Amino acid sequence: MRISSLQARRLAVHAQDLDGPVTTTTPTRSHLKRALDHLGVLQIDAVNAIARSHLLVLRARLGGEHDHVRDLLERAAYRSRDLAEYWCHEASFVPVEDWPLFRWRMDRARQGELYKSLARFGEERRELLDAVLAHITQEGAVSAGELEPGGRKGPWWGWSDSKIALEYLFWVGDVTVSRRDNFTRYYDLPERVLPEQTARQAPPEAEAHRTLLLMAASHLGVGAADDIVDYHRLPKRDGKARLAELVENGDLDLVEVDGWDRPGYMLPGTALPRRPSRSVLLSPFDPIVWFRPRAERLYGFEYRIEIYVPAPKRVYGYYVLPFLHDDQLRARLDLKADRAAGVLRVNGSYAEFGLMDRDATDALGGELWSLARFCGLDEVDVAPRGDLAAALRDAVATTGRA
Numbered sequence: 001m002r003i004s005s006l007q008a009r010r011l012a013v014h015a016q017d018l019d020g021p022v023t024t025t026t027p028t029r030s031h032l033k034r035a036l037d038h039l040g041v042l043q044i045d046a047v048n049a050i051a052r053s054h055l056l057v058l059r060a061r062l063g064g065e066h067d068h069v070r071d072l073l074e075r076a077a078y079r080s081r082d083l084a085e086y087w088c089h090e091a092s093f094v095p096v097e098d099w100p101l102f103r104w105r106m107d108r109a110r111q112g113e114l115y116k117s118l119a120r121f122g123e124e125r126r127e128l129l130d131a132v133l134a135h136i137t138q139e140g141a142v143s144a145g146e147l148e149p150g151g152r153k154g155p156w157w158g159w160s161d162s163k164i165a166l167e168y169l170f171w172v173g174d175v176t177v178s179r180r181d182n183f184t185r186y187y188d189l190p191e192r193v194l195p196e197q198t199a200r201q202a203p204p205e206a207e208a209h210r211t212l213l214l215m216a217a218s219h220l221g222v223g224a225a226d227d228i229v230d231y232h233r234l235p236k237r238d239g240k241a242r243l244a245e246l247v248e249n250g251d252l253d254l255v256e257v258d259g260w261d262r263p264g265y266m267l268p269g270t271a272l273p274r275r276p277s278r279s280v281l282l283s284p285f286d287p288i289v290w291f292r293p294r295a296e297r298l299y300g301f302e303y304r305i306e307i308y309v310p311a312p313k314r315v316y317g318y319y320v321l322p323f324l325h326d327d328q329l330r331a332r333l334d335l336k337a338d339r340a341a342g343v344l345r346v347n348g349s350y351a352e353f354g355l356m357d358r359d360a361t362d363a364l365g366g367e368l369w370s371l372a373r374f375c376g377l378d379e380v381d382v383a384p385r386g387d388l389a390a391a392l393r394d395a396v397a398t399t400g401r402a
Helices: 005-015 029-039 053-062 066-078 096-110 116-124 126-139 159-171 196-200 205-220 225-231 236-248 292-299 358-374 389-401
Strands: 083-087 091-095 176-181 184-188 253-257 264-266 320-325 328-338 343-351 379-382
Touching: 005 205, 005 292, 029 053, 029 066, 029 091, 053 066, 066 083, 066 176, 083 096, 083 176, 091 096, 096 116, 096 159, 096 196, 096 205, 116 126, 116 159, 126 159, 159 184, 205 225, 205 236, 225 236, 225 292, 292 328, 320 358, 328 358, 343 358, 343 389, 358 379, 358 389, 379 389
Parallel strands: 343 379
Antiparallel strands: 083 091, 176 184, 253 264, 320 328, 328 343
8 A cells, every 4th residue: 555645644643633623612521531542642741831741732632721621631640540650652641541551661670671770779779669668558649759858758768769769669660650749749559549450450561562553553643663663662673573463463554655765554444534634833742743753754844852952052942842734844933931921932933944825824823822822821922033933923913813
C-alpha cells in the first residue's frame, strides 16, 4: 500500500483527535476520556510559561478554560482513578488499566538496567529504601518534603536522599503517585491507590511490548519504526524485533509514504480520513511533535525546544509553540502568559517558508484569542520580533474585534 504525504498527515491528526472543530465549550469527563483514548499517554511537564504542557495538550483537543480542564484532569487522576502516573514516555498520565503494561520497565529498573545512578542508589541505600517504604506502609501517603529534616513526618533523612529514595521506589513500582498538591507528588502503595486487579496483574514483557506497539500505531495513525518504538520509550532493539513479529502475524501493515526514506506501519483496515486538521497551537510536548525526527519527516518542521539554551543563543525563543493549520505546521510562536498584566504576549512569531497565507494568519489570530481566554487573559500583544509579526498583529486586531 502506498499513501501520500497529505494522507499521512491527516492520519496523524485524526489519530490524535485534532481534526474537525472542538465540539464543546465546557468539556466533560467523557470528553476527557475520548481525548485520552486518542493520546494514550499524556506527558507531564512543570514549565508554566503559558500553562503546564499537559493542560495545553488537552486544550488542543477539548477547548474549555484552564481551571476547568485542570480540575477535570485532577479528578480523573486522583479521585476517580481513571488515570495513573508512571514513566511511560517521560513522566506521564496513562489510563489506569494500562499501568500493568509497564511492569517490565519497573522490573528492569529494579535490575539496574535503567538510570544507572538511580540503580546504584538502590544497591547502596537498601536500608534507607526499606525504611522509607516501611514508613509509607505504616503512615500513608508522603511527599519528599515531609521526609526532609524538619518535615512533618520524618526528621531523619536529608532532602536529596528522601527525594531519590521516593523516585527509586516509584521507578520500580513499589509506590505510585497518590495525589499532587500544588504539583508536589505524594506517594503511596499501589494497592492503596490503584484498583486491586490493576496493581497485581502484569503481562509478560514481550506481550506488553507488542500491546504497546499496537497502541502506539493507533495513536500515531501511521509511523516509522522509530516513531512507534519511541511512543512508549521501548528498548529500540526489542521494540523493532516485536514490530517485525506484528507484521509477520498480520497485526500491522507495511506502507510506503511519499517522501519518506523508510517504511511506515499502520493497523490493518485503517481508513484514510478526509477532514483537515483544526487550527491550533500545540504544546512542545504534544505527541504530534514530541519525537522531533517524525515532526521533520511528516511536516518538514525542524523543532528544538530552547528552554535550556542561553537567551542570547536562542533562535526562536524560550517557549515556542507550533501552529497546526490545514494539515501543516505553518508557524511557530514564542509565547508567554503575563498573568499580572492579563496579557498573552507573543514575543516572537515566525512563518514556515511559504505556508502562511492570509487565511492561515487570520486563523492564528483567532487561535491566540482562544488561548488567551483559556488562560484567563484579556489581551493579546504581538511584539515586532519575527517575520510574521506585522501580519499577525493586524490579524489579532481584526479577530479581536470580530
